[in-house]
């Protein structure tokens with residue numbers, strides 16, 4: 001099996017799902033690193049990795065979805081719910097700028113009282129106040145919920161966001177994108193086909209989006225592989241408009257699902273399999289948010305980019321720890337790989353316009 005996979009990688013031919021599963025279960029770490037680095041070299045220098053400093057601003061913890069793996073949400077009416085005012089959001093952004101941050105990702109719960117116009121108003125204000133920053137304004141999952149609450153189609157909602165100045169609606173809230181996983185853990189959130197329909201509408205409106213995955217719940221290897229299969233197919237079918245794939249790990253504290261945290265070694269092996277399998281996505285991103293400085297070992301397993309996060313209540317509530325000692329994190333880069341702070345990426349429409 002390994003010889004055939006190596007032949008495919010050398011010939012730039014995609015590997016299949018059984019081969020992805022075999023790699024994860026049987027390949028040595030050295031073989032995974034070698035194959036992932038070969039695929040990485042098609043898109044990125046192998047001796048350089050890039051990073052951004054960013055904050056995830058969790059504007060509300062009110063949520064009606066009740067995902068059992070979530071440590072962050074509070075059902076409407078609970079005593080410790082919150083919904084940040086615009087000024088409070090700006091205080092969080094100010095804290096990021098003091099740390100040299102470049103990007104703000106917004107992420108909140110499915111708040112039943114919010115509508116598309118509420119988001120548009122918030123985003124318009126922060127863009128005006130912080131023109132030097134880039135914004136990931138919401139995740140696909142939040143987009144789906146607020147679009148339905150606003151009684152709009154995905155196409156119409158995405159068009160309104162685009163016209164209001166939104167650039168990115170990123171691929172968060174995907175976890176494991178199979179309906180078997182969704183039925184077990186978050187039946188109130190969405191079905192997998194619906195997620196992809198929403199993401200396609202976002203891309204078709206000219207907005208940028210990204211791919212994500214979270215591992216380490218109780219998902220089967222088949223479910224993990226299916227996530228990659230559907231993602232690669234979606235990227236191929238929609239014209240390879242997503243620049244990146246980010247994988248992070250479930251933290252099992254303070255929620256209904258609980259369980260054990262998977263090892264960093266398992267995470268790194270899956271990162272390599274993802275790099276080898278997703279041969280139509282240019283950037284594979286490692287998660288400092290959930291692996292701390294050990295995430296930089298992922299640069300040997302096919303990853304080429306990462307964030308230095310300054311805050312994210314969702315993962316911190318679940319047990320993640322965040323360090324602002326950026327130099328210490330960067331010092332963990334493997335020998336032979338230099339780290340470079342980059343500018344936020346343009347969305348695909350901006351790249352097209354620049355090429356004209």
Ligand code: SF4
Nearest residue numbers: 063065067070073109
């Ligand atoms: S994961 Fe997101 S959608 Fe699910 S309960 Fe938590 S905040 Fe709500």
